[in-house]
């Protein structure tokens with residue numbers, strides 16, 4: 001963790017929707033193999049931060065670096081090819097398309113080298129999806145859809161995962177499963193994870209560090225141990 | 238007209254419906270992916286027809302004429318997307334404004350064609366037509382050509398939609414935001430739908446000009462059939478557009494039982510109106526978002 005190379009660095013990010021500022025000043029970093037949680041109340045600007053760090057929104061100011069290289073202003077195709085993946089908080093699969101097609105689309109930006117073999121590799125990792133490969137993604141259960149969204153991101157073997165509320169709408173046992181998977185990806189495969197979460201208990205369980213956001217600003221950074229030591233988190237929101 | 242005419246009307250309906258099915262698919266592909274009410278598809282159609290007429294009148298064989306028309310159509314469609322729609326897209330223009338721009342391009346383009354080629358109708362040479370009979374119904378080799386070419390093109394496009402690039406089109410169609418998150422370059426996808434949809438219109442333009450004639454305003458009627466077919470069948474559904482176009486052709490012709498020929502367009506609008514009232518997602522589209 002500390003001492004490791006920062007893989008992902010956001011500095012002084014400022015984002016607006018039209019004339020309305022949504023994020024005033026967001027700075028954070030994620031080290032290699034680290035799970036970092038970004039928490040905060042509804043409308044704090046977490047999704048906005050994640051999207052503009054990934055290239056889905058153009059920030060007004062600030063820099064984003066991935067593996068030392070500036071990536072603001074790059075399109076999502078370039079960023080996916082560099083090894084960054086973003087999984088949105090809702091609508092994270094193509095509902096009208098087959099499970100199989102969804103996985104192919106997850107690898108689309110990588111070109112032809114991510115093809116059938118990669119899809120089979122994801123099916124080995126998520127056998128529940130393999131049984132449903134021809135099924136339309138919209139007919140999957142919430143948990144299966146979430147797994148599919150992870151498969152769509154992992155198919156390109158990324159180094160950096162940006163997850164927007166991966167626990168949203170899942171039953172407690174599935175929330176634990178998704179968090180464990182995230183932890184495993186970081187600790188066993190060296191992926192770096194930046195995860196927006198409302199389920200702070202669960203996020204803090206697997207995270208190394210936590211940033212807290214309020215009204216468009218990141219105002220606190222703590223280690224997960226420090227967070228766990230608190231009696232409650234209400235004063236943070 | 239009596240019921241004795243039924244076999245003939247069914248046959249005519251199938252001929253017209255095959256052509257409409259191809260046109261509905263071509264227009265519907267562009268509409269559902271780029272979300273543009275592409276009125277200027279009629280101009281693409283017309284430009285391709287004139288391109289076909291020019292090479293056919295120089296003695297180009299019919300197969301070559303189809304290829305030239307498809308290429309001219311594809312280029313015209315791409316030019317309209319790049320020159321008109323893309324700048325508007327970059328400025329996040331309202332859909333209504335894009336529609337108005339599309340209408341403007343059509344009117345301007347028709348005026349240019351009329352200025353260059355004059356108002357007179359042109360017919361495309363190169364196909365010798367002979368009559369055939371099936372029981373009590375009569376038809377021609379030209380109608381066989383229309384059916385065969387339409388369904389070959391439809392089949393090719395259906396297959397194309399299962400390829401890598403076709404899957405990306407379906408992705409942008411069903412969820413543009415997620416497509417961008419996946420790193421799918423939407424501009425490339427728009428380029429592909431305009432190329433494919435406009436090439437289809439080019440092929441359609443030859444079929445149309447062989448049956449009727451090429452003239453500056455020729456594109457409107459097939460355009461209307463195309464979007465009625467696409468809406469009746471269901472926007473965003475490939476099968477829907479095909480069946481919608483086919484149904485439209487059948488209904489228009491069966492309407493001949495009650496109505497004189499040039500009132501058939503009433504049937505088309507009646508069909509559209511009823512579908513919009515009763516089942517606005519289209520007859521053959523999936524009803525749910527699931």
Ligand SMILES: Nc1ncnc2c1ncn2[C@@H]1O[C@H](COP(=O)(O)OP(=O)(O)OP(=O)(O)O)[C@@H](O)[C@H]1O
Pocket residue numbers: 017022040041042043044045046047048049089
């Ligand atoms: N497309 C948009 N247009 C205008 N304002 C927006 C848009 N998206 C978000 N906002 C506003 O920006 C602010 C931050 O929104 P954001 O979605 O980043 O919050 P969040 O922290 O992710 O909230 P939640 O926990 O509810 O997902 C909110 O006030 C929101 O209303």
Ligand SMILES: [Mg+2]
Pocket residue numbers: 046047048089164
């Ligand atoms: Mg959010």
